[in-house]
């Protein structure tokens with residue numbers, strides 16, 4: 001790949017450049033040297049993740065020079081869509097082998113509460129993905145004003161239903177519900193999301209094995225494995241500490257013998273710490289927060305963020321971008337996941353994989 005002349009790099013204000021970024025246009029308080037990233041509505045966002053992150057604008061001359069020099073080497077695109085398809089094909093074959101030999105079809109129950117459009121989309125996609133591999137899906141859609149008891153009643157029904165091997169409660173739940181109480185009610189043998197505290201607890205302990213590993217972090221590690229990225233002994237930085245992605249991702253990396261740091265909203269020098277990483281997993285839900293200058297040349301980047309930003313040229317009125325400024329990062333990193341087409345499809349593939357795993361375990365099918 002030819003290197004960009006520096007002037008061109010500067011002229012061609014990219015997706016991440018403060019004045020022109022679509023994300024920034026949506027954001028108030030845009031300063032000249034500091035961007036105030038305000039929480040967007042990303043579904044993956046940890047509600048406890050801080051309201052405001054102050055990220056230094058990294059479009060300095062030195063980072064432009066570094067980026068231009070590093071663009072000599074071409075970045076490898078980690079194709080989550082392709083890997084997810086391969087995994088779905090493997091799952092399809094396993095499910096037909098199980099059905100032929102013991103007559104069991106794996107079942108996944110999904111409980112959706114409320115009318116969030118994004119949640120409805122994910123649930124629809126999960127249903128389609130289940131059908132394609134031969135998993136039977138059971139869907140319950142409850143109105144926003146349902147009571148906790150109603151949700152618990154459905155969970156209890158699915159806990160007892162022998163046709164159901166996995167139960168997923170779509171998050172986020174309406175704010176009047178106690179998420180902990182509801183997630184605790186899913187029996188751990190069917191907790192295909194891996195969100196039950198007992199599963200997380202086992203994940204955190206050496207010598208113990210969780211029954212299920214949360215889908216998104218599992219998908220991140222699976223991508224590293226399938227692209228032969230060595231994890232053992234490497235420095236890994238996880239950006240974000242949510243219960244559903246950041247924290248379990250850090251635990252998984254540690255189980256794979258990486259040396260792990262977690263960068264979060266109260267971290268004093270996120271850029272400097274992130275720059276030490278051989279492997280970066282970012283899961284904060286802030287569009288383009290991680291700039292080229294945060295990345296060590298040759299690092300591998302797994303971008304979990306799926307952030308909608310305004311885009312009038314797109315028929316949907318928005319497009320999806322990651323937590324990492326792709327254009328800058330791809331000039332510094334050795335490999336990176338795109339958004340869309342990176343971690344997202346892997347999350348669904350891992351959910352199918354966990355559901356199959358559960359059915360095999362319950363029926364003792366090897």
Ligand SMILES: Nc1nc(=O)c2c([nH]1)NC[C@@H]1CN(c3ccc(C(=O)N[C@@H](CCC(=O)O)C(=O)O)cc3)C=[N+]21
Nearest residue numbers: 043122168169170171172193340341342344345347348
């Ligand atoms: N209990 C629970 N478990 C979850 O696993 C869970 C959840 N709640 N709540 C919401 C989030 C979000 N999530 C996604 C899954 C796939 C894509 C995905 O496939 N995205 C496509 C983009 C699709 C598009 O273009 O809109 C991609 O990245 O290529 C995205 C997001 C699972 N979640």
